[in-house]
Amino acid sequence: QQQVKQSPQSLIVQKGGISIINCAYENTAFDYFPWYQQFPGKGPALLIAIRPDVSEKKEGRFTISFNKSAKQFSLHIMDSQPGDSATYFCASRFSTPLVFGKGTRLSVIA
Amino acid sequence: DAGVTQSPTHLIKTRGQQVTLRCSPKSGHDTVSWYQQALGQGPQFIFQYYEEEERQRGNFPDRFSGHQFPNYSSELNVNALLLGDSALYLCASSPGLMEDTQYFGPGTRLTVL
Incomplete structure (x- = not known):
């Protein structure tokens, strides 16, 4: 069964801290791993994505770490800001539409 | 450049009724997924349209159907x-059937009473 398991369900981080969200997948054929950010009442917006040929990708304050052998990948948000407060979804695919995790609600407090 | 647009924003229906939701893909995109x-x-895949045909379908009953027009909407x-x-029904578009990156619209919030 194609599943993507995401943790934690919710996360509270101090302003300036590092937010870390983890995902694990089952299908070894998956070859594309994006992270989406969703604000209340809005559609998901693509943040950053990685393919399994690299172990890390960084874009600004957002970094994806990828561990192919463990079938896990994670999102790190450096210097977290109150404006980062949103729900984050990991996803995976291989010639199929995206399979999403259940989401992590991030709250960044001052 | 307009992104993915969806209409209506909100919709309230009663049990047994029928509903139609609409989506216009991002400019240059020809593939639409719901x-x-x-x-x-998290979002769950319903189906995908390309060249006016349903190409893939998720685990949803036949009560869910779709259509793609020549202008890709x-x-x-x-x-x-x-x-x-x-639920919130999301439309996503991409510039090709095998393209990984999908761009989502704001969604249509459907409430069934």
């Missing part, structure tokens, strides 16, 4: 609405 997002859950139809169909 997702259902229940409250507190798309409709999602749901018949015989159930309370459990209440």
